Amino acid sequence: MNRLSWFNTVSLTLGFAFLYIPMIILIVFSFNESKLVTVWAGFSTRWYGELMQNQAFLSAAWVTLKVAVFSSTIATVLGTMAAYVLVRGGRFMGRTLFSGMIYAPLVMPEVITGLSLLLLFIGIGLDRGVLTIVLAHTTFSMCYVSVVVSSRLVTFDRSLEEAALDLGCSPIQAFGLVTLPIIAPAVISGWLLAFTLSLDDLVIASFTSGPSSTTLPIKIFSAVRLGVSPEINALSTIMIGIVTVGVITASLVTKRASIRQRREEQEAARA
Amino acid sequence: MRRLVLIAVPYLWLLALFLVPFAIVLKISLSDTALSIPPYAPTLDFSAGWEGIRSFFAELDFDNFVWLTQDDLYWKAYLSSLSIALVSTAITLLVGYPIAYGMARAPEEWRPTLMMLVILPFWTSFLIRVYAWMGILSSEGFLNQLLLWVGIVDEPLTILNTNTAVYIGIVYTYLPFMILPIYAALDRLDGSLIEAAEDLGCSRLTAFWLVTIPLSRNGIVAGCFLVFIPALGEFVIPSLLGGSGTLMIGKVLWEEFFSNRDWPVASAVAVVLLLILVIPIVLFQRNQQKQAEADQ
Structure with a gap:
């Protein structure tokens, strides 16, 4: 057993070093005084200051945030509906096509999704801007939401809903009072997933954005193509920080919720 | 009625924004390039009635597909995308399996933390993770400084803007997709089966090869597809880490559209x-279905 755990320790250490060292280097060099990103010239927060002065980045960040909030919210509503239809809808005309359209965008190369949506927008004469990016992001992220939510709905005990209906709830009340609270963690993680997918997306946004609606990834991509820059390092560090805090908070919240749920179940069993 | 609305809203959304756009792509792929706005011909003209529709269909042809086979840029790009995706999937498996294995053998109370450490990079911007390697792999980058300092090389290696950098980028960004399904499979594996194999005279390595690997097969297959499928159409990694010699089809498509406007x-x-x-x-779907049936 000893030999094995030695092997495991080494593989885990090397594996996580590989995953994290590139990001740590990026973060460290964002505090570098020098314009040369590979030579250390002392600690400085100079690049963060310059970033805050950079109007182009700030307005791109604002566009990105708007797009992410709108698209993830619409995607959560549509994705939850789609999950409900897939799990509970029973048989209806074109069900196979429907589930195909839910799963296909998950494996579709982004270049194809982007190209096809752009050709649609041009075909119907819709001017490219914030609206078209929101439509594009909603379409692919609703599929992710519906996968996350339907995996929760499958394990959901249906008799709870039936009990609510028997006790006089309307179907909408039963959904709002019984189903929704139970699937809420899945709906929230679906929203978070849609939100990050939208924040991250470069390819689809490049196809569907107009000149006045540059998003942050588009801006970063065009800056990065010219080479490494300390300002982008600073921006990346801020984004990594936000994600880290978000993921840790989310995992603590779900952990506490699951502990509370277990305790309530135990109390209910005792009573 | 309520059920109809519930079905119709997401259904129509996907029809309009997923299926119809794809039909448009199919249609334009059968059209010819033209110096006009939009830059292709023919365009469907309903005002001419049936005659217009008939002449529209008469003008569609497979010229562009014939062109793809004639110019060797395209089939070389397809082949090289396939080989880059295959090789990097294999490397990702070799790198990812020991990590997943180590996670599954780690003490119970560590596992949630280890899981989170694997998922965290997945939530971090893809673009930033690719960008991080640009600073490491460049000729005066971190890796070359380290190698020169240790004395392994005498002059900096050229890694950035080569296919090697593309492999590193793909392995790095898609590693969590490989680790998670394999970990899920290994986590469910009944440890007593390995003990039984060892009791029956298997060496630890034979037991691993004959018991652990076959029982984690579904996880391996799922992980490989989750890496291979997106890697094939990848655009960001070859355009930031690859060089002018890196041919990948996602990049070709992008340039064809944005630079050549074709x-x-x-x-x-x-x-x-x-x-x-x-x-x-289709193979991936079948694997997932088989696994879902096995779980029940």
Whole structure:
């Protein structure tokens, strides 16, 4: 057993070093005084200051945030509906096509999704801007939401809903009072997933954005193509920080919720 | 009635914004490039009635697809995408399996933390993770400084803007997709089976080869598809880490559209890429279904 755990320790250490060292280097060099990103010239927060002065980045960040909030919210509503239809809808005309359209965008190369949506927008004469990016992001992220939510709905005990209906709830009340609270963690993680997918997306946004609606990834991509820059390092560090805090908070919240749920179940069993 | 609305809203959304756009791509791939706005011909003209529709269909042809086979840029790009995706999937498996194995053998109370450490990079911007390697792999980058300092090399290696950098980028960004399904499979594996194999005279290595690997097969297959499918159409990694010699079809499609403004050829490239992807996607779907049935 000893030999094995030695092997495991080494593989885990090397594996996580590989995953994290590139990001740590990026973060460290964002505090570098020098314009040369590979030579250390002392600690400085100079690049963060310059970033805050950079109007182009700030307005791109604002566009990105708007797009992410709108698209993830619409995607959560549509994705939850789609999950409900897939799990509970029973048989209806074109069900196979429907589930195909839910799963296909998950494996579709982004270049194809982007190209096809752009050709649609041009075909119907819709001017490219914030609206078209929101439509594009909603379409692919609703599929992710519906996968996350339907995996929760499958394990959901249906008799709870039936009990609510028997006790006089309307179907909408039963959904709002019984189903929704139970699937809420899945709906929230679906929203978070849609939100990050939208924040991250470069390819689809490049196809569907107009000149006045540059998003942050588009801006970063065009800056990065010219080479490494300390300002982008600073921006990346801020984004990594936000994600880290978000993921840790989310995992603590779900952990506490699951502990509370277990305790309530135990109390209910005792009573 | 309520049920109808529930079905119709997401259904119509996906029809309008997923299926119809794809039909448009298919149609434009059959059109010809033209110096007009939009830059292809023919365009469907309903005002001419049936005659217009008939002449529209008469003008569609497979010229762009014939063109794809004639110019060797395209089939070379498809082949090189396939080989880059295959090789990097294999490397990701070799790197990812020991990590997943170590996680599954780690003490119970560590596992949630280890899980989170694998998932965290997945939530971090893809673009930033690729960008992080630009600073490491460049000729005066971190890796070369380290190698020079240790004395392994005498002059900096050229890694950035080569296929090697593309492999590193793909392995790095898609590693969590490989680790998670394998970990899930190994986590469910009944440890007493390995003990039984060892009691029956297997060495630890034989037991691993004959018991652990076959029982984690579904996880391996799922992980490989989750890496291979997106890697095939990858655009960001080859354009930031690859060089002018790196041919990948996602990049070709992008340039065909944005630089050459040849929409019909870009659409034809997309259609062929999708046809290639259908095979792994169907195989993947089947693997997932088999696993779901096995779970029940």
